[in-house]
Amino acid sequence: MRTNGIASASTAGIAARLNRWLDDVIGTADADAHLAARIRAQQLRSVLRFAPLTLTANLFNALLIVFVFWDSEPPWVLLLWLAALTVAMRSTLRAWRRDQASPPARASERAIRRAVLHAGVLALLWSVPSLLFFTRAEADSALLVTLISGGMMCAGSFVLANIPRAAVLYVLLLCASSSLAFVVDHPVRNLDLVVLMNFYAALALACAIASARTFGARLLAEAEAERQKQLVGLLLHDFEAHSSDWLWDTDRNGFLQHVSARLAETFGRSLDELRAQPFIELFAQGGRDMNEAERDALSALAAHLMQPVPFRDVQVALVVEGEQRWWALTAKPLFDEGGLHAGWRGVCSDITDSRRAALEMSTLANFDSLTGLANRHHFRNQLAAIRPPGSEEARPCALYFFDLDDFKNVNDSLGHAAGDRVLQLVSQRLQERIRAGDVLSRLGGDEFALICWGCRTPECAAELAQRLLDSFTSPVVIDGVSVQIGSSIGIALAPQHGGDPDALLKNADMALYAAKAAGRNTWRFFEQDMDERARRRLSMHSDLLGALERDEFELHYQPQIHMRRGRVAGFEALIRWRHPQRGLVSPGEFIPLAEETGLIVPIGRWALEQACRAAVRWPDDMHVAVNVSAVQFARGAVVEVVRDALAQSGLAPDRLEIEVTESLLIHDSAAARDTLSALRALGIGIALDDFGTGYSSLAYLRSFPMTKLKIDRSFVTSLNSEEGGGAIVRAIINLAEALRLDTTAEGVETAAEWAALAGKDCTYAQGYLMSRPLPEPQIAVFIDGWRGLDAVQAEDSRPLRAVG
Numbered sequence: 001m002r003t004n005g006i007a008s009a010s011t012a013g014i015a016a017r018l019n020r021w022l023d024d025v026i027g028t029a030d031a032d033a034h035l036a037a038r039i040r041a042q043q044l045r046s047v048l049r050f051a052p053l054t055l056t057a058n059l060f061n062a063l064l065i066v067f068v069f070w071d072s073e074p075p076w077v078l079l080l081w082l083a084a085l086t087v088a089m090r091s092t093l094r095a096w097r098r099d100q101a102s103p104p105a106r107a108s109e110r111a112i113r114r115a116v117l118h119a120g121v122l123a124l125l126w127s128v129p130s131l132l133f134f135t136r137a138e139a140d141s142a143l144l145v146t147l148i149s150g151g152m153m154c155a156g157s158f159v160l161a162n163i164p165r166a167a168v169l170y171v172l173l174l175c176a177s178s179s180l181a182f183v184v185d186h187p188v189r190n191l192d193l194v195v196l197m198n199f200y201a202a203l204a205l206a207c208a209i210a211s212a213r214t215f216g217a218r219l220l221a222e223a224e225a226e227r228q229k230q231l232v233g234l235l236l237h238d239f240e241a242h243s244s245d246w247l248w249d250t251d252r253n254g255f256l257q258h259v260s261a262r263l264a265e266t267f268g269r270s271l272d273e274l275r276a277q278p279f280i281e282l283f284a285q286g287g288r289d290m291n292e293a294e295r296d297a298l299s300a301l302a303a304h305l306m307q308p309v310p311f312r313d314v315q316v317a318l319v320v321e322g323e324q325r326w327w328a329l330t331a332k333p334l335f336d337e338g339g340l341h342a343g344w345r346g347v348c349s350d351i352t353d354s355r356r357a358a359l360e361m362s363t364l365a366n367f368d369s370l371t372g373l374a375n376r377h378h379f380r381n382q383l384a385a386i387r388p389p390g391s392e393e394a395r396p397c398a399l400y401f402f403d404l405d406d407f408k409n410v411n412d413s414l415g416h417a418a419g420d421r422v423l424q425l426v427s428q429r430l431q432e433r434i435r436a437g438d439v440l441s442r443l444g445g446d447e448f449a450l451i452c453w454g455c456r457t458p459e460c461a462a463e464l465a466q467r468l469l470d471s472f473t474s475p476v477v478i479d480g481v482s483v484q485i486g487s488s489i490g491i492a493l494a495p496q497h498g499g500d501p502d503a504l505l506k507n508a509d510m511a512l513y514a515a516k517a518a519g520r521n522t523w524r525f526f527e528q529d530m531d532e533r534a535r536r537r538l539s540m541h542s543d544l545l546g547a548l549e550r551d552e553f554e555l556h557y558q559p560q561i562h563m564r565r566g567r568v569a570g571f572e573a574l575i576r577w578r579h580p581q582r583g584l585v586s587p588g589e590f591i592p593l594a595e596e597t598g599l600i601v602p603i604g605r606w607a608l609e610q611a612c613r614a615a616v617r618w619p620d621d622m623h624v625a626v627n628v629s630a631v632q633f634a635r636g637a638v639v640e641v642v643r644d645a646l647a648q649s650g651l652a653p654d655r656l657e658i659e660v661t662e663s664l665l666i667h668d669s670a671a672a673r674d675t676l677s678a679l680r681a682l683g684i685g686i687a688l689d690d691f692g693t694g695y696s697s698l699a700y701l702r703s704f705p706m707t708k709l710k711i712d713r714s715f716v717t718s719l720n721s722e723e724g725g726g727a728i729v730r731a732i733i734n735l736a737e738a739l740r741l742d743t744t745a746e747g748v749e750t751a752a753e754w755a756a757l758a759g760k761d762c763t764y765a766q767g768y769l770m771s772r773p774l775p776e777p778q779i780a781v782f783i784d785g786w787r788g789l790d791a792v793q794a795e796d797s798r799p800l801r802a803v804g
Contacts, residue, residue, distance in 0.1 A: 034106070035223055036109075037106035037107060037108065038105065038106055038219075038223065039216070039219050039220075039223075040106070040107035040108070040109070040111060040112050041103075041104045041105060041106050041107040042162075042219055043107070043112065043115075043162045043163050043215075044095075044099070044104070044107050044111060044112070044115060044163070045099060045103060045104075046162040046215065047115065047159060047160060047162060047163055047166075048092075048095055048096045048099045050159045051092055051093065051095070051096035052096070054092070054155070054156075054159055055089050055092060055093060057152075057155060058085065058089055058122075058152075059089065061148050061151075061152065062081075062082055062085050063082075064144070064148070065078070065129050065133070065144075065145075065148065066078045066079075066082055068144055069129075069133050072133075073132070073133060077132065081125065081128050081129075084125055085122075085125050085126075088118065088121055088122055088125060091118065092118070112163065112165070115163055115166050116163065116165045116166045116169055118166075119156070119160055119163070119166035119167070119169055119170040120166075120169045120170065120173060122156070122170065123156070123169065123170045123171075123173035123174050123177075124173060124177075126148075126149065126152050126174060127173060127174060127176075127177030127178070129145050129148065129149065130145055130149050130177050130178045130180075130181035131177055131180065131181050131184075133145055134146070134178075134181040134182070134185055145181075146178075146193060146197075149174060149177075149178045149197070150178075150196075150197065150200055152174065153170075153171055153174040153175060153178075153197075153200065153201060153204060154200060154204050156170045156171065156174070157170065157171050157204035157205060157207065157208040158204075158207070158208070158211075160208065161207070161208035161209075161211040161212050161215070162211070162212055162215045163212075164208065164209060164212045167205070167208040167209075167212070168205060168208075171201050171204050171205050171208070172201070172205075174201075175197055175198060175200075175201035178193075178197045179194045179197055179198060182194045182197070245347050245348060245349045245350075246260050246262060246263045246266075246347065246348045247260060247345075247346075247347055247348075248260075248263070248279070248331075248344075248345075248346055248347070248348055249334070249343060249344060249345040249346070250279050250343045250344045250345075251342070251343045252340075252341060252342050252343050253278070254278040254279055254280060254305065254343075255275060255276070255277070255278055255279065256274050256275050256277075256279050257275070257343065259271045259274045259275060263348075266320055267282065267320060268320075268321060279305075280298075280301065280302055280305060282318065283298055283301065283316045283317070283318045284298060294316075294317040297314075297315055297316050297317060298316055298317070300314060300316075301314050301316050301329065304331075305344065308333035308335075308341040309333065310331065310332040310333065311329075311330065311331060312330045313328045313329075313330055314328065314329045314330075315327070315328050315329075315351065316329065324352075325350060325352045326350070326351050326352045326355045327348050327349060327350055327351065327352075328348070328349045328351045329346060329347075329348050329349075330346050330347055330348075330349075331344045331345060331346025331347075332344070332345060332346065365377075366378035366381075368441075368442045370420055370423060370424060370442070371423055371424055371427035371442050372427065373427055373431075373440050373441055373442045373448075374439055374440065374441040374442075375441065375442065375443075376441065376443045376444060378439075378441065379439065379441035379443065379449055379451070380501070382439045382441075382451055383399070383439075383451060383501045383504070383505075384501055386494055386499075386500070386501055386504070387499065387500060393495065393499075394494045394495035394498075394499035394500070395453070395494065396453075396454055396455070396456045396493075396494060396495070397451055397452060397453045397454065397455060397493075397494050398450075398451075398452040398455035398460070398461040398464070398491060398492075398493050398494075399449070399450070399451055399452075399491070399492045399493075399494065399504045399505070399508045400448075400449060400450040400451075400452070400461075400464075400465065400468070400489055400490070400491055400508065401447075401448075401449055401489070401490045401491075401492075401505075401508040401509055401511070401512040402447075402448050402449075402450075402468065402487050402488060402489040402490065402512065402515075402523075403445075403446045403447045403448065403487065403488065403512070404422075404426065404446040404485055404486070404487055405485070405486035405487060405488060405516075405520045405521055406486070407419065407422070407445075407446040407485070410422055410483055410485075414478060414481065414483070418478045418479065418481075418483075421478050422476050422478060422483060422485060423442070423446065425476050425478075426471070426472070426476065426485060427440075427442065427448075429471035429472075430448065430450075430468060430471055432471070433464075433467040433468055433470065433471050434450065434452070434464070434467075434468075435452070437453055438450060438451060438452045438453065439451040439453075449508075450468070452464055455493070456493075458493070458525060461491050461493060461525070462491075462523070462525075465489050465491060465523040466523070468487070468489060468523075469487060469489065469521065469522070469523065472485050472486050472487050472521070486520055486521035487520075487521065488512060488515040488516045488518075488520045488521065488522060488523070489511075489512065489515055489522070489523035489524070490508045490509060490510065490511030490512030490513070490514065490515050490523070490524055490526065491508065491511055491523060491524065491525045491526065492504045492505075492507040492508035492511060492525075492526045493525070493526075497525075497526045507526040508526065510526055511524045511525055511526040511527075512524075514526075514527075517537075518537075518596075519592075519596035537593065540585075540589075540590065540593060541593060541597060543579065544577075544590060544593060544594060544597070544599055545599070547577060547579075548599075548602055548603060548606060552577055552578055552579060552580070553575055553576065553577055553578075553603065553606065553607070554575075554576050554578060554775065555573045555574065555575055555576070555607060555610050555611060555614070555776065556573075556574050556575075556576055556773035556774055556775055556776075557571035557572065557573055557574070557614070557624075557773060557774050557775075557776065557779055558571060558572045558574060558766050558767075558771065558772070558773040558774070559571055559766060559770050559771050559774075559782065559786075560572060560623075560625070560744060560764045560765070560766045561764060561765050561766065561770050562763070562764055563754075563757060563758050563762055563763065563764060563765050564758075564763075566788045567786075567788075568622060568782075568783055568786050569621075569622060569623065569764055570615075570618075570622045570623035570624055570625065570655075570657070571615075571618075571622070571623075571624055571625070571774075571779065572624075572625040572626075572627075572659070572766060572773075573607060573610075573611035573614075573624055573625065573626050573627075574587070574627075574773045575587060575591075575603070575607050577590050591629075595629050595630075595631045598631065598635060600629050600631050600632060601631065601632055601635050604628060604629065604632045604641075605641050605645075607626060607627075608626050608628075608641060608642065608645045609644075609645045609648065609649070611624045611626045611656075612624070612645045612646060612648070612649035612651045612656065613648075613649045613651075614776050614779070615649070615651050615655055615656070616649050616650055616651050617780075618779070618783070619783070620652075620655075622655070622783075623654075623655045623656065623657050623685065624651075624655065624656060624657065625657040625658075625659050625685075625687060626656070626657070626658060626659065627659045627660075627689065628658050628659065628660055629661075629664075630660075630661065630664040630672075633660075633664055633671070633672060633675055634671075638658075638675055638679070639675060639678045639679060639682075642656070642658070642679060642682065642684060643682065646682070652683075653682045653683030653684055654683045654684075654685070656684050656685070657684070657685035657686070657687055657707075657708070658679060658684055658685070658686055658687070659687045659688075659689045659710065660672075660676070660686065660687070660688060660689060661688075661689050661690060662688065662690070662691075665688075665704055672704070673703060673704055673705075676704055676705050677705050680705040680707075685707045685708060686704070686705055686706050686707050686708070687706070687707065687708035687709070687710055687744065688701075688704075688706050688708070688709050688710065689710045690710060690712045690746075691709040691710055691711060691712065691732060701735070701739055701741070706739075706741055707741060707742065708736075708741055708742040708743065708744060708763075709732060709735075709736045709741055709742075709743050709744075710743075710744045710745075710746055711729055711732055711733075711743060711744065711745045711746060711762070712746060712747075713746045713747025713767075715728050715729050715732070716729070716745050716746065716747050716748055716753055716757070716767075717747060717749075717753070719752075719753050719756040719757070720752050720753065720756055726756060726760070729745070729756075729757070729760055729762075730760050733760050733761055733762055737761070742763040742764065743762050743763045743764070744762075744763065744764040744765070744766060745757050745762050745764070745765045745766070745767075746766060746767065747766075747767045747768075748765045748766065748767030748768075748769045748770070749767050749768045749769050750769060751769065753767075753769070754769060
């Protein structure tokens with residue numbers, strides 16, 4: 001037994017080294033994963049391009065064998081062999097058709113192994129005539145079998161040359177079977193055939209390996225050339241996209257030839273318009289407003305362009321979108337083959353900031369020395385511009401007040417130096433998320449303020465507020481210590497919430513206190529009834545404490561329909577609170593409060609147990625999806641809760657799906673990954689809810705064990721109405737398919753949306769088009785009465801609010 005084990009290990013080692021050597025032949029052994037996948041795809045395509053010819057040759061030779069040996073061999077043996085060969089050829093034909101319809105850009109190692117296995121099967125099938133039908137006594141039949149075996153071996157080595165493992169296996173099997181047939185028939189009489197067959201096999205393998213080496217070298221050379229091309233293009237694009245410089249060149253008449261996209265964007269004109277105008281006129285457009293120095297600079301540039309002599313750092317002024325800018329131009333002349341001046345090629349640098357540096361020195365008193373933000377004095381001066389002199393109407397803007405949550409703990413635990421560093425890093429993050437022209441200020445301590453000019457609507461202000469909060473998502477690392485910082489934001493809009501600076505300041509401050517009262521790390525608008533809302537929140541919190549004991553919660557279930565099959569695949573469980581006085585309370589109103597107070601943990605446990613008990617009564621092929629919040633993961637021992645719910649209900653684990661949001665993956669991602677992995681180990685499905693609306697990152701999909709992506713309703717509603725909506729949905733579905741994840745589209749309300757999603761291969765859909773969320777007693781009625789895919793497609797484009 002020990003000897004057999006050693007022999008097996010030795011054989012496996014030899015095979016591994018042989019595979020490694022054959023991969024070295026084609027060039028995939030040391031290639032990176034992406035390049036190796038591309039080479040494998042080219043290998044498969046190079047073999048499949050001969051499919052029509054190889055299929056014809058196989059069929060012709062097979063029919064010839066059957067015809068010749070029909071009278072001398074049992075017909076059933078010939079037919080059985082022909083049928084097996086036909087099945088193998090049909091597999092080749094299907095692969096060729098797939099390649100013709102959609103040539104793959106990349107192929108896996110598994111695909112190569114399948115090709116090698118297929119080659120081995122064909123070799124074994126073509127070994128049958130030699131092993132069963134060869135006899136030297138029958139000269140004609142022996143000659144036919146020998147020629148066909150040798151021909152198929154040589155032809156196969158040629159066709160399979162670019163997949164060396166397949167070629168080697170194919171040739172060796174055919175050579176071995178033919179040699180065996182010759183030896184069995186008469187070892188001495190057939191010695192010449194054995195020698196010839198092995199010689200031809202060695203020659204065929206040598207040619208195949210040489211061909212593969214050439215093929216691999218060509219592919220590697222092409223890949224390297226493409227990489228170099230992409231690198232040069234990337235560097236040029238990065239230079240033009242992110243540098244403050246632009247490349248330019250002109251013809252002999254002074255018209256632009258090369259126009260970068262950034263240059264066109266800067267001038268707000270199309271590429272064709274810029275090419276149709278002399279380069280010097282781009283700077284002369286603002287000539288009426290130029291002072292004497294600026295006109296002299298433009299004249300100096302014109303003089304340089306008249307003389308074919310290189311020049312450097314010639315400064316000119318221009319007006320871009322109403323703003324004066326200063327550029328420095330450096331260029332060298334171009335000459336044609338006859339030595340005549342043919343134009344200019346150069347680079348243009350925006351030096352506006354350096355020219356303004358001297359002016360900014362006088363304004364240092366208006367900026368905070370620690371963060372570089374505007375200080376309180378400058379902020380007050382800027383806010384005073386809300387009502388220009390002589391104007392009776394306030395200038396539209398949004399005023400934000402915010403400070404850092406629990407910043408005092410940072411100073412107390414890490415020291416004031418670390419606190420100062422936190423303020424600097426937070427300020428940098430905030431600046432990255434505001435628009436040019438907005439005024440961000442540090443008022444003192446950990447208090448900040450922002451004026452967003454032109455922000456007229458709550459939607460505009462809310463979007464910016466969320467961007468500001470997003471800057472606090474990632475911890476701040478100070479001297480290797482990770483510090484999680486949050487913020488509360490109060491917002492007041494002008495002129496809705498006040499037309500003078502003092503009124504806005506007061507109302508923004510009130511909104512800030514409301515945000516703090518709401519649980520911090522959030523934002524609130526100023527509202528006239530803030531006091532009343534605070535009391536209502538307190539009352540709701542009190543009622544929520546006993547709602548579970550009073551059995552006031554109930555679950556409704558919204559169907560999820562398999563789009564391709566048109567069947568009910570499962571339901572999402574949605575919690576409702578039926579308050580005795582307030583009626584049906586919106587989940588959006590009480591769920592955040594439950595999460596902030598930790599009540600979501602017992603409520604979530606109850607919802608999970610109820611959903612599992614309900615799902616047991618459904619057909620076995622239907623699942624139930626339950627939302628689980630980040631608070632439950634942090635405090636609720638989710639794995640034990642799920643395990644208990646499954647055990648008590650008897651529900652199979654693969655029929656339960658947990659829906660999580662991206663916020664769970666961001667906060668304490670290591671713990672979240674461990675918990676999700678433990679759930680997947682139980683067989684539970686994991687769906688990422690509202691994908692694409694928050695902090696969507698490919699890192700989540702790579703690092704966390706997801707099984708499904710849920711496409712947010714905002715993308716679904718924009719499928720047929722908003723430019724780009726369909727592209728986003730298509731991109732999400734393609735991403736999910738690449739990662740072998742299912743997709744569920746939320747909020748499907750029209751037949752047009754259904755059709756658009758079906759065309760993009762979305763897996764599941766849920767929404768009012770199929771049904772509103774249903775109480776548990778109505779689920780069986782819905783399942784029995786589901787009208788199927790045709791009925792859904794027959795609906796018109798109006799939202800269907802009460803199907804089922």
